[in-house]
Amino acid sequence: MIELGYTPPWWALVAGGALLIILIAWSYATSVGRPRGFTKWTLVLLRFTAIALAFLCWLNPQWVEREERQPPSQVAILLDTSRSMSIQDADPEGRLAEAREWLQQHLLPAVPHHVQILPYFFDVTLHPITNNLSITPQVFDSLSPTGTATAIASSLESLNTISPNGGPPTAVILCSDGIETESGDLMALARWHRRKGIPIHTVCVGTTNDMRDIIIENVQIRRPVGSNAPARIIATISSPGFTGFQVPIQIRFLQRVLAQQTIFLSGGRQQIEFEFRPPFRQYQVYNIHIPPEAGEWLPTNNRRAFGLEATDLTLRVLYMEGTPMQNNAPQPEWRYLKTALESDPQIKVKVLYRTRFRGFQGGFIPEADIEPGEEVYPVEHLTKGYPRTLEELQNFDVIIHSDIPKDMFSTEQLANTVHWVEELGGGFVMIGGKSAFGTGGYHRTPLDRLIPVAMESSNDTLNQAFRMSLPNHAWKHPLIAIGTNPEETTAIWTTRLPLLYGLNRVNRPKPGATVLAVHPFERNADGPLVVLAVQEIGKGRTMAFTSDITRSWGKDFETLWGELTQPQAFWDEYNCDQRYYRRFWINAVRWLAANRLTRTNSPVTLDLPQTLIRPGDFLEPVIHVRDAAGRPASSAEVRITLSAPGAADRIEQATFDPALQAFRARFSMPVAGDFTLRAEAILHSTKLGEDKQLIVCEESNKEMLDVRARPETMAAVARISGGRSLDTHNHQFAQLRSLFGSPPPPQVEIRRQPMWDKAWLMMAIIGLLATEWILRRLRGLA
Numbered sequence: 001m002i003e004l005g006y007t008p009p010w011w012a013l014v015a016g017g018a019l020l021i022i023l024i025a026w027s028y029a030t031s032v033g034r035p036r037g038f039t040k041w042t043l044v045l046l047r048f049t050a051i052a053l054a055f056l057c058w059l060n061p062q063w064v065e066r067e068e069r070q071p072p073s074q075v076a077i078l079l080d081t082s083r084s085m086s087i088q089d090a091d092p093e094g095r096l097a098e099a100r101e102w103l104q105q106h107l108l109p110a111v112p113h114h115v116q117i118l119p120y121f122f123d124v125t126l127h128p129i130t131n132n133l134s135i136t137p138q139v140f141d142s143l144s145p146t147g148t149a150t151a152i153a154s155s156l157e158s159l160n161t162i163s164p165n166g167g168p169p170t171a172v173i174l175c176s177d178g179i180e181t182e183s184g185d186l187m188a189l190a191r192w193h194r195r196k197g198i199p200i201h202t203v204c205v206g207t208t209n210d211m212r213d214i215i216i217e218n219v220q221i222r223r224p225v226g227s228n229a230p231a232r233i234i235a236t237i238s239s240p241g242f243t244g245f246q247v248p249i250q251i252r253f254l255q256r257v258l259a260q261q262t263i264f265l266s267g268g269r270q271q272i273e274f275e276f277r278p279p280f281r282q283y284q285v286y287n288i289h290i291p292p293e294a295g296e297w298l299p300t301n302n303r304r305a306f307g308l309e310a311t312d313l314t315l316r317v318l319y320m321e322g323t324p325m326q327n328n329a330p331q332p333e334w335r336y337l338k339t340a341l342e343s344d345p346q347i348k349v350k351v352l353y354r355t356r357f358r359g360f361q362g363g364f365i366p367e368a369d370i371e372p373g374e375e376v377y378p379v380e381h382l383t384k385g386y387p388r389t390l391e392e393l394q395n396f397d398v399i400i401h402s403d404i405p406k407d408m409f410s411t412e413q414l415a416n417t418v419h420w421v422e423e424l425g426g427g428f429v430m431i432g433g434k435s436a437f438g439t440g441g442y443h444r445t446p447l448d449r450l451i452p453v454a455m456e457s458s459n460d461t462l463n464q465a466f467r468m469s470l471p472n473h474a475w476k477h478p479l480i481a482i483g484t485n486p487e488e489t490t491a492i493w494t495t496r497l498p499l500l501y502g503l504n505r506v507n508r509p510k511p512g513a514t515v516l517a518v519h520p521f522e523r524n525a526d527g528p529l530v531v532l533a534v535q536e537i538g539k540g541r542t543m544a545f546t547s548d549i550t551r552s553w554g555k556d557f558e559t560l561w562g563e564l565t566q567p568q569a570f571w572d573e574y575n576c577d578q579r580y581y582r583r584f585w586i587n588a589v590r591w592l593a594a595n596r597l598t599r600t601n602s603p604v605t606l607d608l609p610q611t612l613i614r615p616g617d618f619l620e621p622v623i624h625v626r627d628a629a630g631r632p633a634s635s636a637e638v639r640i641t642l643s644a645p646g647a648a649d650r651i652e653q654a655t656f657d658p659a660l661q662a663f664r665a666r667f668s669m670p671v672a673g674d675f676t677l678r679a680e681a682i683l684h685s686t687k688l689g690e691d692k693q694l695i696v697c698e699e700s701n702k703e704m705l706d707v708r709a710r711p712e713t714m715a716a717v718a719r720i721s722g723g724r725s726l727d728t729h730n731h732q733f734a735q736l737r738s739l740f741g742s743p744p745p746p747q748v749e750i751r752r753q754p755m756w757d758k759a760w761l762m763m764a765i766i767g768l769l770a771t772e773w774i775l776r777r778l779r780g781l782a
Contacts, residue, residue, distance in 0.1 A: 002062065002064065002755070006059050006060050016055070021048075027047075046771055047769075047772050050765050050769045053768070054765055057765075060756055063755055064752050064753075065751045066749075067749045068747070068748050068749075069747045073170045073171070074115075074170055075118065075169055075172070075173065076120060076171075076172045077117060077120065078121075078174045080147075080152075081121045081123050081143050081145050081146065081147050082145060082147035082148070082150040083148065083704060085205070087206060087298055088297055088298070089207045089297050090206060090207050095145070095177055095709075096144070098205045099728065100140045104137035107736055109733075110733050114743045119135055120155075120159070122147075122151065122155040123148065123149060124148065124151050124182070125151065125154070126159060126162065148699045149181045150181045151180070151181070151182040152174070152184070153180065154182060156172070156189050156200070170741070171199050171201065172200045173201045174203065174717065176203075176204070176205070177205055177206040178204055178709055178713040178714040179707070187720055190720035190721040193722075197722075198721070199724070200717055201725075202714040202717050202718040202723065202724075202726065203727060203728065204710070204714040204726075205709065205727075207708070208711065211240045212242065213238075213240060213297045214239045214247070214265070214292075215238040215302075216236070216301065217238055217304075218236040219234070219236075219288055219306040220610075221233060221234075231276055231278055232274075233274060234271055235273075236269065237272055237290075238268065239267055240268070242296075243267030246262055246265075247290055247291070248262055249262075251286055252286065253286050258276050258278070258286070261274045284309075285694055286308055287304065287305050287306075288306065289303045298704075304612070304696070306693075307694025314347070315346055315397050315590070316397050317341060317397065318350050318387075319349050319351050320386070320400065321333055321352075321354070321402045321550070322354040324353075332353075333551065334351045337549060343582050350396075352381075352386060353377075354378075354379060354405070380408050386409060387416070389416065390420060393416055393426070397596040398426070398593050399417065399429070401436070402431040403432070403434065406447075411446075414446045417446070418446045418447065418450060420630075421541075421542065422449075422450075422537055422539060422540060423630070424540070425540045427543075427592025427594075430447075431545045431547075431549055432503055432553065433550075436504060437451070437453070437460060437544075438455035438460040438506065439461055443456055450537055450542045452534060453510060453513065453533050453544045454510055457505065457507065462503055464522070466520055466522070467497055467498075467520065468497070468500060468518065468520070468531040469518055469520040470516065473514075474514075475489070479587050482584055482587055496563075496580060498556035499556050501552070501554070501555065501556075502547065503553065504547075505522075505529055506546055508526035509533050513535040514534050516533065517530075518531055531545070531546050532545050532546075540595055558578070558581060559572075559573035559576060560572075560573070562577040562578040562581060562582075603633070603681070603689050604638075604681045604688055604691045606623055606678075606679040606691040606692070607621065608693055608695070611693065611696060612696050615670065615671050615698075616669065618668050619666070619668070620665070622664055623638050623640075623664075624662045624663075627683065632656075633683050635683065636681045637681070638654040638679060639651060639652070639679070640653070640665045640679055641680070642667075642675050643675065643676050644673050644674065644675045644676070669697045673697055674696055675695040675696075676694060677692065711725075
């Protein structure tokens with residue numbers, strides 16, 4: 001159709017037309033020669049038509065075309081992929097799987113043909129899933145809940161700028177658990193959407209129930225340890241929702257379970273301490289693991305990795321025996337205890353004997369220990385006897401002193417022994433006899449500081465048969481627990497326990513000592529006579545056994561504490577397996593050496609306050625460095641190396657802290673990942689040793705502190721924006737289809753094309769005027 005760009009009023013058109021006719025008439029009336037008849041009206045028509053066409057051009061005629069199009073409605077789907085969407089509360093596959101299933105099976109089939117879906121996922125920021133305008137239900141399959149935060153407000157805000165048409169969508173469907181961790185006014189954005197007529201329909205997934213989860217928060221290692229020797233692990237565990245549950249906790253290497261212990265969960269934060277034996281030498285990465293419980297929300301945090309270096313740390317015992325071989329004994333007295341201890345492959349025993357009972361006249365005559373092929377030397381041997389320096393004492397973890405006269409030791413040897421226990425964590429036990437405790441005069445020596453009983457009498461021996469008795473508090477001590485269960489332990493220490501035939505009558509236990517066994521009826525002014533007592537002394541441990549383990553007072557103790565090998569035969573040394581005697585002394589030695597077991601053969605020990613840290617936080621390792629004498633090596637150069645696969649090593653120097661008597665370093669962790677931290681010490685250009693630990697650096701996640709869903713937040717967003725609040729149980733087709741609204745009004749596009757500048761129109765005007773002029777010339781009128 002044709003429209004005029006300028007339309008004057010009707011009266012102007014009439015006036016203009018009349019004026020045009022008058023002017024044409026006047027022009028012909030006053031012209032030279034007056035045309036008549038047909039010629040006159042032809043000339044008038046030609047001139048009128050030309051002027052009319054020129055006037056039409058002045059009115060700006062336009063060719064107008066009108067086209068209508070039906071635009072699609074653009075509806076944005078925002079799907080939360082933060083870590084909280086992995087919680088397995090309402091759906092065993094997790095919240096994201098629940099939302100994805102609802103979208104694929106119920107919402108997308110209800111989309112009308114006029115609606116274009118814009119799929120997005122968000123965590124910290126908003127991202128389009130695909131740029132393809134034609135989507136399928138499988139478009140959500142590749143998403144996983146790995147985001148470190150949830151930014152609902154900023155995602156809604158950025159939606160208005162990244163949509164394909166450059167403007168906001170007609171509606172938004174928000175699928176989330178409602179946990180907002182970032183700054184942003186979510187309700188203000190909901191009000192903005194209402195003003196723009198963009199409803200936000202919310203779909204909340206997850207439950208508001210109290211959290212049910214088992215979390216291994218941190219792992220500490222009392223380390224390093226020997227290969228196949230016990231390592232002490234301290235795990236910090238939280239267990240909301242599982243109060244009173246009994247669960248196994250495992251140590252794994254790859255898929256192999258190395259140790260397992262059953263624990264009771266408190267429902268809050270608790271520390272679990274237990275031991276396992278690493279089967280491999282050198283540095284290895286292990287996992288502490290609790291199998292997921294039914295109904296647990298986030299099973300991925302039931303596992304925590306830690307590094308452990310296992311070295312060849314054999315427990316070494318120096319055993320000094322003062323009782324000579326008896327005529328009626330089949331073997332030397334020291335061999336009973338040595339054989340019992342070495343039944344544990346991780347214990348090696350060196351034996352020293354008392355010379356004056358062996359016909360010693362001059363020089364040293366070694367006695368062959370035929371079975372292992374070792375040699376036994378006198379206590380006072382210049383090179384093979386009792387260590388004369390602190391450095392030599394460092395080769396042992398436990399010293400057993402059984403009836404050795406004090407004059408066989410120099411003052412320096414006794415002082416070194418005290419230092420070795422108090423400062424270097426050694427274990428010391430004194431066993432009774434005619435040369436022990438007060439009778440042996442040890443209350444007047446430096447060893448009096450170590451022994452857990454007061455021994456002021458110089459004549460304290462008592463020859464009397466008795467069966468020692470255990471106080472009630474003793475049953476819980478690890479040294480006593482030699483049965484497989486409490487019932488067996490009770491039987492071992494009561495009905496199975498043989499008689500003892502004497503003891504040293506010490507005065508009383510010292511303050512801080514723990515009495516584990518007493519005489520059943522003999523007492524003094526301080527109470528029952530002490531038979532067995534233990535004590536923590538400085539960094540070490542000590543024990544007093546006031547009876548004997550040899551054929552004087554302990555003839556049955558060393559030979560008959562066990563089970564019959566032939567039940568029908570007579571009970572004697574040859575028909576008893578001595579199993580409880582072995583268990584007791586292995587238990588005792590391991591308890592005494594516990595503070596040595598936490599050390600390594602290397603003089604460098606790396607201690608970490610935590611093995612789990614966040615990027616950017618500061619780590620403050622403490623490095624203990626000892627010289628050959630076991631003293632802090634303050635002049636050493638200590639270097640810390642932080643390494644990770646595919647990254648350059650980071651090296652830091654540690655400085656000596658006089659207050660701690662150890663080296664300290666402080667540095668921030670760069671990025672998330674698993675790192676190996678190695679401490680290396682060099683003294684006088686000689687490497688003293690090194691130690692390693694595993695550091696796990698993870699982003700902290702504020703939303704994981706409380707992972708309960710927020711349906712009230714999601715409902716408020718829907719209400720304020722003019723949308724509807726839904727959940728994944730809304731399956732009705734008509735209800736879901738109504739979310740997309742009616743089709744928008746059609747878009748009308750009008751195209752205008754000017755006509756006055758057309759060549760044909762100009763040629764027509766010129767042609768009419770030229771024809772009129774030619775006709776006038778031919779008629780002699782011009």
